[in-house]
Amino acid sequence: MPTALGLTNEPSAQTQKQKQKPPGSGPHVSPSTTMGSNERLDTISKRNHAAAREMETLLWRALVDDPDTAREYLAHDAVMINPLLCPRASSQPLSGDTDPKVQxxxxxxxxxxxxxxxxxxxxxxxxxxxxxxxxxxSLYKLSRKSKGGQKEIGATASSTWRQTAGADWLLCAQHVQFCDDEEDDDYE
Structure with missing residues (x-):
């Protein structure tokens, strides 16, 4: 239907053709997609959510492959409680000012x-x-009891990330705790 300015609010033929395509029939060609995902990341919120999941994956990959390389993901003022990394499974809060330091x-x-x-x-x-x-x-480590076997360690985690002016994401805080799978069975 034409408006006062002579414009129409009816969908164009091109728009109607795009709507007729089945969802997922081809990848979006747009800078607002990430890591092979077919989901459009057309809002700041969607990009932030995708970046958070991506950064968390990169952090744990670094922690598993070479924990020292994970330092590049930490903010200078990062705080952490992570008994999975600490000696003797300590739940001591860590920062750049504690002994030992996060680094x-x-x-x-x-x-x-x-x-x-x-x-x-x-x-x-x-x-x-x-x-x-x-x-x-779950984290996996070699088991001392069985040759070549792996031990699975369950945990829950929470992380907070902030984006810098240069668009890098840095870890500000992380809290990790062991979880006991047997406790879950009691509540089912």
């Missing part, structure tokens, strides 16, 4: 052979340039 724990931390998230981490925006995640995960 020391990453250099000399526990070594793991792999990790896995259980489902998608849940993400919430803390601000326009900050996000927080919560998730359940």
């Amino acid at each position: 020391d724990v990453l250099e000399r931390g526990q070594r793991y052979t792999g990790f896995r998230f259980h489902g998608e981490p849940l993400v919430v925006e803390v601000g326009l340039m900050a996000v927080a995640l919560v998730y359940r995960m």
Whole structure:
């Protein structure tokens, strides 16, 4: 229907053809997609959520492959409680001012052979340039009891990331705790 300015609010033939295409029939060609995802990341919120999941994956990959390299993901004022990395599974809060420092724990931390998230981490925006995640995960390490076997260690984690003016995402805070799978059975 034409408007007062002679414009129409009816969909064009091109728009109607695009609507008739089945969803997922081809990749979006747009700078607002990420890591092979077919989901359009056309809002700041969607991009922040995708970046949070991506950064968390990169962080754990670094922690598993070479914990010292994970330092590049940390903000200078990062705080952490992570008994999975600390010597003697300590739940001591860590920062750049504590003894040991967060960086020391990453250099000399526990070594793991792999990790896995259980489902998608849940993400919430803390601000326009900050996000927080919560998730359940498993870490794997070689078992001393069986040759070549791996031991699975269950944990829950929460991380907070902020974006810098240069568009880099840095970890501000992380809290990790062991979880006991047997406790879950009591509540089912």
